[in-house]
Amino acid sequence: MQKKTLGTSGIEVTELGFGTLCMGPLQAGLSVDEGGALIRYALEQGVNFIDTAAMYGTYAHVHRALKGWDEPVVVATKTHAVDYAGAQEHIEAALEDMGLDQLDIVHAHGHRIADLLNARADVLRCLLDYKAKGLIRAVGVSTHRVSVARQAAEHPDIDVIHPLINHTGIGIIDGTPAEMLAALAVAHAHGKGIYAMKALGGGNLLDDREANLRWVLDRPEMDAAVVGMLRRSEIDFNLHVARREPVPDAVRARTPVESKRMIVLSYCQRCGTCVEACPNEAISLGPEHAQIDPDRCVLCGYCAPTCPEFALRMV
Ligand code: SF4
Ligand code: SF4
Structure with missing residues (x-):
């Protein structure tokens, strides 16, 4: 699978990353063994990028997946802390709980906050301090808002943006997919790394998984997309899409659409x-x-x- 460098950060990721929200206690509640084995399977198939967050409850799953794995893996996490001390606590816990010496990317995590970079200025300061100490490689922002993507696009302290983007725009709070992409194009031109969340609308766009994932991966502004996956068949399916290969009928048949609400x-x-x-x-x-x-x-x-x-x- 093709790898891309996230903007000017020097961090190289596979176009398909593993999103861990859906396996944690907020959603499917997979055990550490089950979730760790799934992530490990994705790593074995060539994925090198794992996305998690302090609030997902999946650090133990990531730790299990990485145990004994020697290849380089990029791990991104997020802090929903509101102040410096809280962010510090989240960073230390992420390092400890995932058994890592360094975090590749840490995002300020506040999806609904309109003025995130100012509202979380102390959190950003903490992330920058840890970056200066070499414990974080890149500082990011994770958002459902076009306004925040615009704010981050030219912000000197932001290396990576993790925006909500999909073909229909479901989940974008304050704009359209075209408006989000316009903000991301500015960010891309300014050397920001960009990887998508909710390419499949959190499960709402599974009716045409292939076209919807491909649409996001093919955006020129996009370096990668992280997708939540709960079965090996989903990993196989998404890998074929990310490699721009036809999805075999047998893989398609093993990947049913399960609608949730x-x-x-x-x-x-x-x-x-x-x-x-x-x-x-x-x-x-x-x-x-x-x-x-x-x-x-x-x-x-x-x-x-x-x-x-x-x-x-x-x-
Ligand atoms: S209503 Fe939907 S989008 Fe809002 S928090 Fe619940 S699951 Fe998430
Ligand atoms: S409004 Fe109803 S569903 Fe929402 S948190 Fe309160 S009791 Fe629960």
Whole structure:
């Protein structure tokens, strides 16, 4: 599979990366053994890029996958901390829990925050301090917003942008795919590395997995895309797409489309906690309970653990 260098960072990644959100406790809840084995399988097939985050709960899975693996692997993580001390804690935990001496990329993680780089200035300062110490190679920003991609495009401290982008635009909070790509084109021209999240809309765009993934990988602004994968067949399928090979019928047959949705159960108390937790402004309070807009929901699962009534389920 083709590798690309993330902007001017010097970090070389395969075009297909492994997104670990979906295997963690926010979604599928795979065991450390199951998740670690899946990531390891992807590494064995040539993937060299793993994306995780402090809030995903998948560091142990990554650690298991990397145990005894000698080839170079790029690991990106994210901190949702709101201040310097919190970011420091997240970085130290990432190094410790994944058994790493250095983190390749650490992003400021605040998908719904419109003015992320200013709102998280102290977090950014912490990331830069760790970069100066050689414990982080590149500083990034992870966002669902066009406005943040624009803000990061020419920001001198940002090396890598991890934007939400897909063919339909599902999940982009404040604009269209064309507007996001325009911001990323500016970023690309300024030497920022760019790798996509939610190329398949968090599972909403699986009806044509091949075309939707290819659309993102073929964007000239894009260096790579990380995709959540829960089965070996999905890894095989996506590898064929990333290698620009036809997907064999047998692989296609082993990769069924399983549609999912987030639902609100009737005992919701309308407390509003989930409305605040959703990075995508997909939840509002209806007359009887919270309601989810399926056109905005990217099935990230961030809302469910915040509900004190356990009234949110992915089915
Ligand atoms: S409703 Fe829940 S699953 Fe859907 S985007 Fe919002 S936080 Fe994610
Ligand atoms: S957090 Fe739970 S109880 Fe509160 S509004 Fe959301 S679904 Fe309802």
